[in-house]
Amino acid sequence: MTMARRERLRLETIEEIKDTAWKQIGEQGAASLSLRAIARQMGMTAPGLYRYYKDRDALVTALLMDAFSSFTTSLEAGRDSCALDDHAGRFRGMCRAYFQWAMENPQRYVLLFGTPVQGYLFAEEVGPVAQRSFLVLQGVIGEAFVAGKIKGEAAALKLPTSLKVQYEALRKMGMPYTPLVTHLALSTWNAIHGLTSLFLYGYSQSFLGSQVDRFVESEIERLTMFLGLKE
Amino acid sequence: MTMARRERLRLETIEEIKDTAWKQIGEQGAASLSLRAIARQMGMTAPGLYRYYKDRDALVTALLMDAFSSFTTSLEAGRDSCALDDHAGRFRGMCRAYFQWAMENPQRYVLLFGTPVQGYLFAEEVGPVAQRSFLVLQGVIGEAFVAGKIKGEAAALKLPTSLKVQYEALRKMGMPYTPLVTHLALSTWNAIHGLTSLFLYGYSQSFLGSQVDRFVESEIERLTMFLGLKE
DNA sequence: ATATATAGTTTACACTGTAAACAGTGTAAA
DNA sequence: TTTACACTGTTTACAGTGTAAACTATATAT
Structure with missing residues (x-):
C-alpha cells in the first residue's frame, strides 16, 4: 500500500x-x-x-540534519573518486570535496560548523548525523592504516596515555579503528575545518586573494604527507 | 589641558x-x-x-575591535612568557594563550571568528585590528626563522610559485618576513583556529570529553615539531 | 452521515531595531 | 549675562519578529 x-x-x-x-x-x-x-x-x-x-529551532534542526546529510554524501563521493587501494587519492578526494562543498554552500557550512544559532548546543538528534560525516574521514584514514599505508611522523606519533584511554573508551562504545587512527582523524578534521572556516569568514582571503585554491591544495598535500600516504 | x-x-x-x-x-x-x-x-x-x-552593527563593530585588542594582548603575553631566544617556548606560549583565551571568552571568540553576525563581512575598520593578532603569530615564526630555528619539513616546504608571488606582493605592501614565513603562519593559524573552534562548538568535546586539554597540548607539540622548533 | 483529526486563519501579545519629533541641559559666544 | 546652539536623552510611532490561543474549514475514518 x-x-x-x-x-x-x-x-x-x-x-x-x-x-x-x-x-x-x-x-x-x-x-x-x-x-x-x-x-x-x-x-x-x-x-x-x-x-x-514546533518552533523556529525545530526547523533549524531539520535543516541542519539535511545539510549534514548532503555534506556527508559529498565527502563520500570525493573519497570514492579514487580506487579502494589508492589511499592517498581517496584522502585527497575527500579533503577537496570537503572544501568544495563549503565553497558551494557557505551558509550551509556556517550552519553546521559556525556559531550555534542562538543558544549553545544544538538538539541531540543532530549528534549521530554529525558523527557520520566524521566517520567518513576517519574511515579513509582507518582503511589506509589497516593497509599499512600510514607511515612516518603520523605512524610514529606517541599518544599521551590519558588520550589513549579516552580513545579506547570510545572504541568500546562502537567507534571503529584504533586510538591512533581516531587521533589522526580528529587532528586532520581540525586542520581542514580551520582551513575552510577561516576562508569562509574572509580572513584567509585578505591574505591570499585569488590564490586560495593553491593554498588549500598545498595544505591538503601537506596533510597527505604528514599521514605518510605519499612518499 | x-x-x-x-x-x-x-x-x-x-x-x-x-x-x-x-x-x-x-x-x-x-x-x-x-x-x-x-x-x-x-x-x-x-x-x-x-x-x-549609529546602529546595532556599529556597536557590534566596536565590541569586535575591543575583543581583538584583548585577544592580541593575550597572545603577546603568552609569547613573552619565554625568553627571546626560546623560540619553541614562545611559540607554545602563544598557542596556549590562543586556546586559553578562547576557552575563557567563548562568546568573544565566536564573535571574532564565528559566523559573521548578520550579513557577511564586517566593517573595514576591523581589518587592521584583526591583522595585528595575526602578526603576533607570524612574528613568532618569523623571529624563529631569522634565527635559523625553522628546520625539517617546514623549512624544506616547496611553495607553488603562484602562492609565492602572492606572498611577495603582500610583502611589498608592508607584510614582514619572507613568503615561507607567511605561509607557515597562515597554515599554523588555520590549525589552531580549527582546533579551537571545533572545540568551542562542542564537536571535539563529544569525542574527547575531559581530555581536550591533552589533545590540544599534543597538537601544539605537533605543530612545534612540524616547524622544527624542537628536536 | 456523523465524528474526529488535521490544516489553516485570525487575533493577540511581547519582543526587536530604529526613525522623527521634542525637551532639557551644558557650553560658548554676544 | 544673556542669547544661541550643540548635546543627551525621552516620547511616540512603525514595521518587523516568534509564538500562543481560539476558531474554522476540510479531509479522513467509522
Whole structure:
C-alpha cells in the first residue's frame, strides 16, 4: 500500500518549507531566517508553520540534519573518486570535496560548523548525523592504516596515555579503528575545518586573494604527507 | 589641558554600554544581543543609545575591535612568557594563550571568528585590528626563522610559485618576513583556529570529553615539531 | 452521515531595531 | 549675562519578529 494522500501532502509541505528556508538562507544568511517570511513566500500565514515544526529551532534542526546529510554524501563521493587501494587519492578526494562543498554552500557550512544559532548546543538528534560525516574521514584514514599505508611522523606519533584511554573508551562504545587512527582523524578534521572556516569568514582571503585554491591544495598535500600516504 | 567634562562623560557612557553589552553576550550569547535590553539595564531608553552608536552593527563593530585588542594582548603575553631566544617556548606560549583565551571568552571568540553576525563581512575598520593578532603569530615564526630555528619539513616546504608571488606582493605592501614565513603562519593559524573552534562548538568535546586539554597540548607539540622548533 | 483529526486563519501579545519629533541641559559666544 | 546652539536623552510611532490561543474549514475514518 502506498502512502496515504494526507501523509503525502504533508511531506510535500515539509519539503516546501525547507526549500523556501534554504532559499532564504542562501540569499540573506542563516542568521536572519524568518518564519514569517517563509510563510509569506509560501502563501500562507506564519502560525500555520507550527503544524509542521514546533518552533523556529525545530526547523533549524531539520535543516541542519539535511545539510549534514548532503555534506556527508559529498565527502563520500570525493573519497570514492579514487580506487579502494589508492589511499592517498581517496584522502585527497575527500579533503577537496570537503572544501568544495563549503565553497558551494557557505551558509550551509556556517550552519553546521559556525556559531550555534542562538543558544549553545544544538538538539541531540543532530549528534549521530554529525558523527557520520566524521566517520567518513576517519574511515579513509582507518582503511589506509589497516593497509599499512600510514607511515612516518603520523605512524610514529606517541599518544599521551590519558588520550589513549579516552580513545579506547570510545572504541568500546562502537567507534571503529584504533586510538591512533581516531587521533589522526580528529587532528586532520581540525586542520581542514580551520582551513575552510577561516576562508569562509574572509580572513584567509585578505591574505591570499585569488590564490586560495593553491593554498588549500598545498595544505591538503601537506596533510597527505604528514599521514605518510605519499612518499 | 585635560579632557573636557562633556567628553569624559561621553566616554564613560560608551564604556558602560560596551560593558553592559559584554555582560549580556556572556550570559546569552552574541546572537541575541539587544539594544533595548542594554538600555533597560542602564536605566535609559533604547533610542538614547543611538547618540553613541549609529546602529546595532556599529556597536557590534566596536565590541569586535575591543575583543581583538584583548585577544592580541593575550597572545603577546603568552609569547613573552619565554625568553627571546626560546623560540619553541614562545611559540607554545602563544598557542596556549590562543586556546586559553578562547576557552575563557567563548562568546568573544565566536564573535571574532564565528559566523559573521548578520550579513557577511564586517566593517573595514576591523581589518587592521584583526591583522595585528595575526602578526603576533607570524612574528613568532618569523623571529624563529631569522634565527635559523625553522628546520625539517617546514623549512624544506616547496611553495607553488603562484602562492609565492602572492606572498611577495603582500610583502611589498608592508607584510614582514619572507613568503615561507607567511605561509607557515597562515597554515599554523588555520590549525589552531580549527582546533579551537571545533572545540568551542562542542564537536571535539563529544569525542574527547575531559581530555581536550591533552589533545590540544599534543597538537601544539605537533605543530612545534612540524616547524622544527624542537628536536 | 456523523465524528474526529488535521490544516489553516485570525487575533493577540511581547519582543526587536530604529526613525522623527521634542525637551532639557551644558557650553560658548554676544 | 544673556542669547544661541550643540548635546543627551525621552516620547511616540512603525514595521518587523516568534509564538500562543481560539476558531474554522476540510479531509479522513467509522
